[in-house]
Amino acid sequence: MINLVPIMLEKVGIIVIVAFLLSQMKSFRQIVQYQNNPNEKLILIMLFGGFGILSNYTGIVIHPDTIERAAWLAELEADNALANTRVMGTVIGGLLGGPLVGLGAGLIAGIHRYSLGGFTAFSCSLSTILAGMISGYLGYKRKKQGKKIDTPFAVFVGMFLEAVQMLIILLTAKPFEQAWNVVELIAFPMILVNGFGMMLFLFIIQFIKRDEERTRASQTNRAFLIADQTLPFFRQGLNIHSCTEIAEIILKLTDSDAVAITDDKLVLAHVGKASDHHIPGGKPETDLTRRVLEGGKISIARSKREIACLHDECPLEAAIVLPLKVKGKTVGTLKMYYASQEKLDQVEQQLAEGLANLFSTQLELAQAEKQAELLKDAEIKALQAQVHPHFLFNSINTISALCRTDVNKARKLLLELSSFFRGNLQGARQMLIPLEKELENVKAYIALEQSRFPNKFMIDFSVEPNLETVLLPPFTLQPLVENAIHYGFPRSKKEGHISVQIKTVDGQLQIMVSDDGQGVPKEKIELLGKQVVKSKKGNGTALFNISERLNGIYSGQASMQIKSQAGDGTTIMISIPLDEKGVFEKNAESLYCG
Known part of the structure; x- marks a missing residue:
């Protein structure tokens, strides 16, 4: 029994070495990391089923009275059995890919094991299929519960299912x-060694995922920089x-060999390789750029032919146009x-999409700033178009700091x-917006x-149901919440409380914002x-402008x-009329252009 352990470890080593070599391939890493679509699931089934077949071929033949270390097994005699690491690949596939991958890999490895023969052929085949199904279900349930497939869990499942195989x-x-x-001879070595192999295999998978997380963190930092x-x-807009x-900044901080920027009519900049014939000032010549301008969707080229540059000696072989x-x-x-197709990998593509x-x-934001300048004499529009620079910079600084500590939160x-400033921009050109949009912005x-x-x-x-589509002026609620935060608890050491209640009362939309601050x-x-009420933190126009807009839009019916x-x-507390005779309903259709 004990003599079988080092031989089994040797077989596990073969599988782990193959897994490690595969982990260096970008395609393998991406499939293990994402595995979202049916094609990727199918690849995982073939991959982990292949691990099972490899385990069968490199297994240890158990004769009635001897153990044979076959270099490459093709067939078993009727009274022979087989000790191998087949369950390891099947279980890992099920835990990572779910029930479908587990079942598929189990069927491949199990049917192949049955084809080799031996008096345990049916038992081993059945147990392999069951191991794939059970591990797939357990992996699915664990992910659904929000838990990770960690090493102790995987090792336990692998050893348990190996023990189930002995029972079968x-x-x-x-x-x-x-x-x-046979069970007396192989049970302990197979359970122990397969558990050890599961641990090594999972270390490789975890290394892939940690490496991906580090890449994403680095990518996020680059994007923010x-x-x-x-x-x-x-802020200057799109000009040469x-x-x-x-373009110079992007070229310096990414792996691209050339960067170009166009507006909807002209090439405004091209830096890097091929600058001798990709010259700013002309119209975009390639179909690639025209398709993006017309369709508004990302386009990727992975050959010179797809780029369709008119210059025969152009060194550029791949491009992403956003x-x-x-x-x-x-x-x-x-x-x-x-200049090389290989440089345009998924990481570089994701970075480019994020930058776009x-x-x-x-x-x-630049357009919003220009709009604010043009409308600075129109008091209501100035309120709608305002973008708080300090708020923006403070938010960016906070996000930049989180990029080093908590990438997902950043x-x-x-x-x-982005949602907040998009709401600001929408409010700058609309007199009324749905309540749900105002709440999203807040x-x-x-x-x-x-x-x-x-x-x-x-x-x-506390929002009364079915009010999502009710229209109200933009920036009615957000300034009230902002005032409560900044003026209600300026120097308080205890945590303040703000309450927002929105409901209908006697045909009116009633918005109430309360705080327990300094008053x-x-x-x-x-x-x-x-x-306008002067204060240390500003000129106090928010409440005054809200009042003025309510009076102007609702002809004195709002309060x-x-x-x-x-x-x-x-x-x-703000009250806005909801009845059909009020200005609210009468003007809603003409004022809102969602």
Whole structure:
């Protein structure tokens, strides 16, 4: 029995070496990491089924009275059995890929084992299929519970299912006495060594995933660094000077060999290789760029023919062309070229896609700033178009810091920041928006503020059902929440509480924002909402502009009430008419262009 252990370890070594070599292939790493579509599932089935077949061929033949170390097994005699690591590959496949992969790999390895013969052929084949099904189900359940397939769990499952295989041999293999002798000889070595092999195999898989996480973290840091350095130039809009500077920064901080930027009519910049014939100032010549401008979708070329450059000596062999969008409209393209097809891998593609999204947001912000300048004399529009630079920079600084400590949280906050400023841009061109859009903007703002001041306040929402599509002026709720956060608890050491209630009362949409903060001095209560009130933190236009917009849109049928007492918090309640005779319903269709 003990003599079988080193021989089994040798066989495990073969499988682990093959797995390690495969782990160095990008395609294998991507399939193990993602495995989302049916084709990837099929590849996993073939892969782990192949591990089972390899284990069968390199197994140890158990004769009635001897053990044979066959170099490559092709067939077993009727009274022979086989000791191998077949279950290891099947179980790993099931745990990683789920029931379908486990069953498929089990069928491949099991049927092949049956074809080799021996008096345990049926028992081993059946146990292999069951091992794939059970491990697939256990892996699926564990992932559904939000738990990882860690090493102790995988080793336990592998050893347990190997023990089940021994039991199946005892129950089904004939004659029983011979089956007992075989199990007595191979049970302990196979259970122990397969468990050890599971551990090594999972270490390889975990290494792949950790390496992917490190790559993503590095990619995120690069994206933020590029975004930070290009932001001043995107504020200038798309022109030859700004785009040349942006392209130089991208070329320096990515693996691309050339970078080009166009607007919807002209090539504005091209830096790097092929600059001798890719010259700024002309119209985009390739079909690749024109397709992106017309369709607004990413386009990838992996050959010179697909790039379709008119210059015969062009050194560029691969490219990714991404749309730059403002308010959903394609206003230009970002093009990243590579002198080798291999350089345009999935990591580089994801980085390029992320940069395009960031740049589109930066262009929208630049447009918003211009819009704010043009509308600075229109008080209501200025409120709608405002973008708080300090809030933006503080949020970016917070996200940048999180990139080094919590990449997933940084990504979520970046999406919240994008959502918040997208809401600002939409509000700048619409008089009314659905309540659900206003709530999305508020919650994005809150997420960013809580990331900066995690223990400063807590907030709860109570929204009456079926009010999602009710229309109201943009920036009606968000400034109230912002005021509660910044003026309610400026220096408080205890956590403040903010409550937002939205409901219908007597044909009115009622919005109430309350806080338990420091309150407002009595002498200022009468002035709030009726005129600009000077304060240390600003000029106090938010409440005044909300009041002015409500009066202008609803012809005096809307109202805003403010109740506060120093040291006892503040409550602001806004009421908007909902009845069919009110201006709200009459103007809704003409004012909202969603």
